[in-house]
Amino acid sequence: MNRVIPLQPTSDTCDSSDRAILKERGQREVFCGLTGIIWLHRKIQDAFFLVVGSRTCAHLVQSAAGVMIFAEPRFATAIIDDHDLAGLADANEELDRVVNQLLTRRPDIKMLFLVGSCPSEVIKLDLSRAAERLSKTYTPRVRILNYSGSGIETTFTQGEDACLAALAKEIPQHAQDHPPQEEVDLLIVGCLADIVEDQFSRIFNELGVESYAFFPSRRSGDIPRLGPNTRYLLAQPFLTDTARVLDDMGAKRIPAPFPLGVEGTEAWFAAAAKAFGIDPNHVETVIAPKRQRANLALERQRQVLNGRSIFFFPDSQLEIPLARFLHRELGMQLTEIGMPYIHRQHLAEELALLPAEVSLSEGQDVEKQLDRCRSYRPDMVVCGLGLANPLEAEGLTTKWSIELVFTPIQGFDQAADLAELFARPLVRRTKLAA
Amino acid sequence: MKLTLWTYEGPPHIGAMRIATAMEGVHYVLHAPQGDTYADLLFTMIERMNKRPPVTYTTFQARDLGGDTAELFKDAARSAYARFKPDLLMVGASCTAELIQDDPGGLAAALQLSVPVLPLELPAYQKKENWGAAETFYQMVRMLGKDYVLPPGEKRKPRAAGLPPSCNILGPTALGFRHRDDLVEIRRLLRQIGVRVNVVAPLGAKPEDISRLHEADFNVVLYPEVANSAAQWLSKNFGQPSTKTIPIGFNATRAFIEEVCALAQIHCDIDELTKRSRARWYALSVDSTYLTNKRVFIFGDATHAIAAAKVASQEMGFQVVGLGTYSRELAREVREAASQYGIEALITDDYLEVEQRITELQPELILGSQMERHIAKRLKIPCAVISAPIHVQDFPARYSPQMGFEGANVLFDTWVHPLMMGLEEHLIGMFREDFEFHDGAAPSHLGHGHHRTSANEANVASEPTPVPEVAVANGAPVTDSVWEPEAQKELNKIPFFVRGKAKRNTERFAIERGLPTISLETLYDAKAHFGR
Numbered sequence: 001m002n003r004v005i006p007l008q009p010t011s012d013t014c015d016s017s018d019r020a021i022l023k024e025r026g027q028r029e030v031f032c033g034l035t036g037i038i039w040l041h042r043k044i045q046d047a048f049f050l051v052v053g054s055r056t057c058a059h060l061v062q063s064a065a066g067v068m069i070f071a072e073p074r075f076a077t078a079i080i081d082d083h084d085l086a087g088l089a090d091a092n093e094e095l096d097r098v099v100n101q102l103l104t105r106r107p108d109i110k111m112l113f114l115v116g117s118c119p120s121e122v123i124k125l126d127l128s129r130a131a132e133r134l135s136k137t138y139t140p141r142v143r144i145l146n147y148s149g150s151g152i153e154t155t156f157t158q159g160e161d162a163c164l165a166a167l168a169k170e171i172p173q174h175a176q177d178h179p180p181q182e183e184v185d186l187l188i189v190g191c192l193a194d195i196v197e198d199q200f201s202r203i204f205n206e207l208g209v210e211s212y213a214f215f216p217s218r219r220s221g222d223i224p225r226l227g228p229n230t231r232y233l234l235a236q237p238f239l240t241d242t243a244r245v246l247d248d249m250g251a252k253r254i255p256a257p258f259p260l261g262v263e264g265t266e267a268w269f270a271a272a273a274k275a276f277g278i279d280p281n282h283v284e285t286v287i288a289p290k291r292q293r294a295n296l297a298l299e300r301q302r303q304v305l306n307g308r309s310i311f312f313f314p315d316s317q318l319e320i321p322l323a324r325f326l327h328r329e330l331g332m333q334l335t336e337i338g339m340p341y342i343h344r345q346h347l348a349e350e351l352a353l354l355p356a357e358v359s360l361s362e363g364q365d366v367e368k369q370l371d372r373c374r375s376y377r378p379d380m381v382v383c384g385l386g387l388a389n390p391l392e393a394e395g396l397t398t399k400w401s402i403e404l405v406f407t408p409i410q411g412f413d414q415a416a417d418l419a420e421l422f423a424r425p426l427v428r429r430t431k432l433a434a
Numbered sequence: 435m436k437l438t439l440w441t442y443e444g445p446p447h448i449g450a451m452r453i454a455t456a457m458e459g460v461h462y463v464l465h466a467p468q469g470d471t472y473a474d475l476l477f478t479m480i481e482r483m484n485k486r487p488p489v490t491y492t493t494f495q496a497r498d499l500g501g502d503t504a505e506l507f508k509d510a511a512r513s514a515y516a517r518f519k520p521d522l523l524m525v526g527a528s529c530t531a532e533l534i535q536d537d538p539g540g541l542a543a544a545l546q547l548s549v550p551v552l553p554l555e556l557p558a559y560q561k562k563e564n565w566g567a568a569e570t571f572y573q574m575v576r577m578l579g580k581d582y583v584l585p586p587g588e589k590r591k592p593r594a595a596g597l598p599p600s601c602n603i604l605g606p607t608a609l610g611f612r613h614r615d616d617l618v619e620i621r622r623l624l625r626q627i628g629v630r631v632n633v634v635a636p637l638g639a640k641p642e643d644i645s646r647l648h649e650a651d652f653n654v655v656l657y658p659e660v661a662n663s664a665a666q667w668l669s670k671n672f673g674q675p676s677t678k679t680i681p682i683g684f685n686a687t688r689a690f691i692e693e694v695c696a697l698a699q700i701h702c703d704i705d706e707l708t709k710r711s712r713a714r715w716y717a718l719s720v721d722s723t724y725l726t727n728k729r730v731f732i733f734g735d736a737t738h739a740i741a742a743a744k745v746a747s748q749e750m751g752f753q754v755v756g757l758g759t760y761s762r763e764l765a766r767e768v769r770e771a772a773s774q775y776g777i778e779a780l781i782t783d784d785y786l787e788v789e790q791r792i793t794e795l796q797p798e799l800i801l802g803s804q805m806e807r808h809i810a811k812r813l814k815i816p817c818a819v820i821s822a823p824i825h826v827q828d829f830p831a832r833y834s835p836q837m838g839f840e841g842a843n844v845l846f847d848t849w850v851h852p853l854m855m856g857l858e859e860h861l862i863g864m865f866r867e868d869f870e871f872h873d874g875a876a877p878s879h880l881g882h883g884h885h886r887t888s889a890n891e892a893n894v895a896s897e898p899t900p901v902p903e904v905a906v907a908n909g910a911p912v913t914d915s916v917w918e919p920e921a922q923k924e925l926n927k928i929p930f931f932v933r934g935k936a937k938r939n940t941e942r943f944a945i946e947r948g949l950p951t952i953s954l955e956t957l958y959d960a961k962a963h964f965g966r
Contacts, residue, residue: 026493027490028471029474031469054558055438055441055529058440060472063472063480070811072812076437077438078437078438080435081435081436091435098437118467118529119533121496122533151530153496155468367513367517385479386475386486390478392484393485
């Protein structure tokens with residue numbers, strides 16, 4: 001019988017604490033947190049996202065999501081105009097009017113997020129108080145929450161973090177007079193594709209973790225309850241604030257790498273199993289066939305990706321786990337890994353698995369980073385859509401990074417799909433060149 | 435504060451970006467928070483451009499607000515200038531930067547760069563994208579043209595004998611609806627007439643080209659939303675007249691040619707030029723007879739909406755039941771156009787108002803922007819796109835102008851496509867219980883992927899609103915009538931694309947006559963009263 005062998009850093013890796021990270025400031029070519037609405041509105045289907053901002057914010061969200069044709073849009077913007085800028089008292093009344101108009105039109109909405117933006121933050125419109133005030137009016141029909149997706153405070157996936165942090169504050173805790181509801185032992189935190197959730201559920205069941213819940217849930221009403229011994233497992237690397245809220249509630253984080261690739265997924269489940277004292281032999285029994293199948297599927301992509309070099313522009317904070325997977329499991333050569341923000345604690349397990357010679361950068365000065373990228377001449381560049389086509393036109397092969405946050409990529413059975421996302425542009429280039 | 439599900443225009447700095455990106459040798463330093471670089475995607479993804487827009491953003495963050503954001507702007511301007519070496523630098527603020535009031539114009543002037551700096555004042559909380567584009571273009575034309583302004587009292591010199599007449603083409607920008615191909619089509623037309631093109635601007639122009647605008651004899655204004663204010667300034671200061679006709683549609687293209695010939699003082703054989711056109715014959719051919727008086731709702735920017743209404747009414751034989759625009763700057767023109775069809779123009783940038791008007795009118799076809807496609811989906815009405823805002827599918831690879839004779843051909847195909855074809859429409863009207871070609875199914879030529887809805891849902895959607903019986907009995911004035919089951923069944927036999935209108939007409943008929951219930955007879959009385 002095999003034993004689960006804990007992941008060992010390879011000889012050329014070094015500890016995260018002594019790693020040099022290039023910190024850059026300058027023009028940042030990234031999305032703001034409002035963009036999170038694009039996938040959050042699908043995940044929580046009875047929620048509505050009302051951005052309080054300017055026409056720019058409205059334009060951003062519709063430029064990103066408006067290619068889909070909506071019979072009933074699930075997001076909107078309360079556009080601040082020059083009358084609102086004149087006085088704050090009016091702005092609150094105006095907001096109440098707009099929310100009323102919206103909820104009259106859409107009686108099916110169960111949860112409304114008031115989403116802060118740069119303009120609303122700069123004029124210091126207090127949306128959290130507005131959410132409290134409006135909640136009193138609309139309870140119990142609609143719950144009204146608030147978070148900020150502004151560009152000045154949040155980068156891209158941090159919008160999900162802010163949203164989930166607001167939602168986490170709603171989680172009922174033990175020792176309170178909530179209606180009896182089962183407390184969960186394990187909370188899996190971060191938006192996952194439905195199919196990934198279902199696979200993970202089956203694995204947790206097989207492992208024998210009986211009491212668990214995914215956060216956020218698919219319906220806004222299904223909120224899990226924390227017990228005195230609840231642990232949580234982050235499924236995404238960008239959940240700094242959400243984790244803090246859970247910590248404050250007394251939940252304990254299970255440190256683990258992220259469930260990307262075979263290795264990452266195995267380590268992620270192993271960390272959970274260890275936290276609940278599950279017999280490692282049992283874990284191995286459950287994991288082994290899945291590991292084997294996933295490795296088999298990865299083989300085809302390894303032939304495309306092995307030895308190719310890759311450069312990451314900062315975007316989603318998924319860069320480090322992705323780079324770890326592509327390097328260790330597919331043999332890709334890492335050049336620079338750019339991240340908008342590095343949470344050293346949440347990424348400690350990941351950083352330990354990275355080779356020592358890779359350059360890490362936090363923040364961005366896009367022109368300088370482009371110069372570095374061009375000088376590396378990598379086989380593949382992971383970047384946002386503002387850079388992708390221009391770089392393709394320069395002869396570089398790119399993988400647009402946003403796709404990675406709305407494709408099922410976590411878990412054993414998605415490992416090959418994830419690799420394929422990176423192989424596809426290379427395969428395509430070869431096909432079109434032939 | 436205004437609830438906005440969809441916005442018809444972006445903020446004004448997007449308009450300025452459309453000018454900068456259309457041109458060459460221009461760079462735009464935009465004071466804006468982190469995240470506003472999303473605008474690059476409009477150009478690299480929606481328009482599929484192969485280069486980055488020439489825009490440097492300061493991308494300030496919350497922690498910068500405590501510090502010196504003005505210094506941040508100066509650094510960004512300095513390094514953008516050093517790196518890109520533009521011939522002209524545009525500087526301005528986005529909506530958030532407008533709130534912190536750093537004065538990009540003043541800061542850039544203090545840098546004493548050796549190129550012209552165009553400071554932009556674009557009030558983001560009052561104005562929108564097209565205004566931003568028009569203002570940017572106007573300010574640039576003014577700045578680069580002021581040295582050539584005719585002294586007061588002096589008239590423009592007549593064109594020297596033997597020189598061909600020349601014009602500028604004004605208006606095409608980056609991110610414009612079919613600007614690329616319209617320009618090709620109009621250039622070709624002008625060449626055929628014998629008119630030389632002096633400068634096309636802003637698309638493809640350099641700052642030095644803008645300073646040569648005065649050399650042309652007249653201006654062709656293709657997109658008044660962008661080019662009107664610049665054209666007016668050119669007319670006032672250089673005595674250049676400009677065209678007023680927008681060459682969208684067969685008739686309008688002919689009128690445009692006549693107008694150009696008059697301005698250029700030349701003659702040309704229009705009939706020879708129209709030989710390439712097919713749209714007119716297609717509309718005359720018997721296959722198009724069923725298009726007669728199809729009820730159409732039109733919404734878009736003023737230029738495209740007015741032009742589309744003309745084409746719909748005079749060249750396709752549709753009935754224009756609604757016409758509107760979000761371009762407030764050109765509201766008067768749209769009102770005038772609407773009055774020709776005996777309707778009141780809808781001037782609004784409120785998506786919900788547009789949705790409400792369409793719901794009331796129950797047209798058989800919507801000609802609108804990307805936003806009207808959402809409404810059309812909700813109301814299950816066929817729809818074609820005639821105007822920005824648009825998404826990636828409306829920047830096609832193939833040649834697809836809206837203007838000129840080829841443009842008219844494109845319009846014919848595009849507008850007829852979403853409608854159910856003639857034979858199918860007849861047969862659906864006759865036999866209603868076919869398992870494949872039923873009421874709820876989308877037109878079969880759109881393929882099986884386009885299920886309108888299931889047959890059941892379609893029936894629910896068309897079901898008359900039931901009214902509680904008490905309301906009928908209490909003798910109050912009738913504000914709503916109840917459908918008798920038999921009449922309701924009969925209503926569902928009316929083909930779906932006219933059913934909405936029939937339902938509304940019958941209910942109106944019943945209310946006007948104070949009938950508390952709608953019987954089979956009421957339905958047919960109303961039909962006889964209103965006609966088709």
